[in-house]
Amino acid sequence: MKHLNNGRALTLVLVAVLLGVLCYYITPSFRGIKLFKENDIRQENRLDADVIHVSREFHLVAPDHLQYKQPSIVHGSRTDVVTVTPWLAPVVWEGTFNPVLLDSIYNKKNVSITATVFAVGKYIMFLKNFLETAEQHFFIGFKVHICVFTDRPDEVPQVRMATGRQLTVRSVPSSKRWQEISARRMELIQSLIEEQLPNDSGYIFCLDVDSKFHGRWGTESLGGLVAVIHPGYYRDDRSKFPYERSPESRAYVAPGEGDFYYCGGAFGGLLQEVHQLAKTCRSNFESDAKEGIEAAWQEESHLNRYMWINKPSKVLSPEYLWQDFKPKNPEVHIIRFSGVIKNYAEIRPNA
Ligand code: UD2
Numbered sequence: 001m002k003h004l005n006n007g008r009a010l011t012l013v014l015v016a017v018l019l020g021v022l023c024y025y026i027t028p029s030f031r032g033i034k035l036f037k038e039n040d041i042r043q044e045n046r047l048d049a050d051v052i053h054v055s056r057e058f059h060l061v062a063p064d065h066l067q068y069k070q071p072s073i074v075h076g077s078r079t080d081v082v083t084v085t086p087w088l089a090p091v092v093w094e095g096t097f098n099p100v101l102l103d104s105i106y107n108k109k110n111v112s113i114t115a116t117v118f119a120v121g122k123y124i125m126f127l128k129n130f131l132e133t134a135e136q137h138f139f140i141g142f143k144v145h146i147c148v149f150t151d152r153p154d155e156v157p158q159v160r161m162a163t164g165r166q167l168t169v170r171s172v173p174s175s176k177r178w179q180e181i182s183a184r185r186m187e188l189i190q191s192l193i194e195e196q197l198p199n200d201s202g203y204i205f206c207l208d209v210d211s212k213f214h215g216r217w218g219t220e221s222l223g224g225l226v227a228v229i230h231p232g233y234y235r236d237d238r239s240k241f242p243y244e245r246s247p248e249s250r251a252y253v254a255p256g257e258g259d260f261y262y263c264g265g266a267f268g269g270l271l272q273e274v275h276q277l278a279k280t281c282r283s284n285f286e287s288d289a290k291e292g293i294e295a296a297w298q299e300e301s302h303l304n305r306y307m308w309i310n311k312p313s314k315v316l317s318p319e320y321l322w323q324d325f326k327p328k329n330p331e332v333h334i335i336r337f338s339g340v341i342k343n344y345a346e347i348r349p350n351a
Helices: 002-045 099-109 121-137 178-195 271-290 298-309
Strands: 112-119 143-150 165-171 203-207 211-213 225-229 262-270 314-316 337-339
Touching (some): 112 121, 112 178, 178 271, 203 271, 225 271, 225 298, 262 271, 262 298, 271 298
Parallel strands (some): 112 143
Antiparallel strands (some): 203 262
16 A cells, blocks of 8 residues: 555656656747747838847948949959968958948947057157057047057147047056066056946957057958967968967967967957956966066967967958068058057167
C-alpha cells in the first residue's frame, strides 16, 4: 500500500515536471509570435514601412533618390592597396568610398563627433594650426565638439568655429616627463567619457596636437573601433614593428604576432568602444608602472596590444596620419592629417 502511494506520488511529480518543462518552452514562443504580429501591424501602419530602426551604428539608411556612380563588385577603384583586413574590416583609402553618399547617410543619423586633443606645456604652440585646419577639413557639416586638455587654458587660441561646432577646455596638470603626458591621455579620455559623455551615443577621435589637417577627414572614418595605420612601418615585416617586446609588460606582443602597427596619435570609434580601450590601456599601463615597467612607446604600445586582441572594425590608411618629414608614397593619393616637423629638444620638458 505504502509502495503504491509512493509510486503514485512519483508519477505526479514526474507529470508536474514534464508540464513545467512544456510550459517553459511553449510560452515564450507564443509570446514571440504575439510580439511579431504586433510589430507587423505597427510596421504596416508606418509611412516609411521600409525603414526598421535597429542599431544606430550598423543600420545605414540611404536618402531617397540620391544619384551616384554605380558601384562595381568586380572592378575596384583601388587595386594597388589592400582594402580589407583578414577579419573583414574595411581599410579606408582614397577612392574606396563615396563621400557624398556617406555624408547623406550620416546626416540622417544626426551623429555627433568629439575630438580630444592634448596641448600640455610648450605643445600649446601647435593648437592654433590644429584647430584652424580642423575647421576646414574635420567632419565639415556635422556636430563636432573639440575638447582641449591643457595646463595653459589662458593660451588657448580664439578660433572662429562654424555653427554646430564647439570647443571646450579642460585643465590638466603639467608634468616633467613627456612620456607621462602622452601616457596619461588614456586616463583622461576614460574620465571624460565617464563624466561628460556617459549618455552620449556618438563617436570620439583622440588626436595628437602636433599635427595639421590637409584634406577631408569625415564620415568614412566612423566605425565601432577605429585604428590608424602608422605611416612609418606599413610596408615592413611585422618583426620590425616597434611593439613592446618584454614579456613582463602588459603591452607585450610576441614575435610572429601582431597585424599592423597602429599609431597612438589617432584612434577612435563609438564612445563605449573607446572607453573600453582607454580603461584597459590605462589599467595595464598603471599595473606596469607599479612594477617599474614602461612600455617602449608608452600608451601606443598598450594600444597596439589592445588592437591585436580586440580587432578594429575599421582601419584607416596612413592617409589619416602621415608625417610631414616623409615624402608621399605613390599609394597615398591624399594626405588628410599629418604630424608637423618639430624639434623635440625644444618642446619637450625632458629629453
Ligand atoms: C608618437 C605618437 C604619439 C604617442 C607617442 C608615444 C604618432 C604620430 N605619435 O609620437 O601619439 O603615442 O609616440 O608616447 O603616432 N604632449 C603634450 N605635451 C608634451 C608632450 C606630449 O601635450 O610635452 C601630447 C601632445 O598632444 C602630443 C602627444 O602628447 O601630440 C604625443 O606626444 P609626442 O607628439 O611628443 O609623441 P611622438 O611624436 O613621439
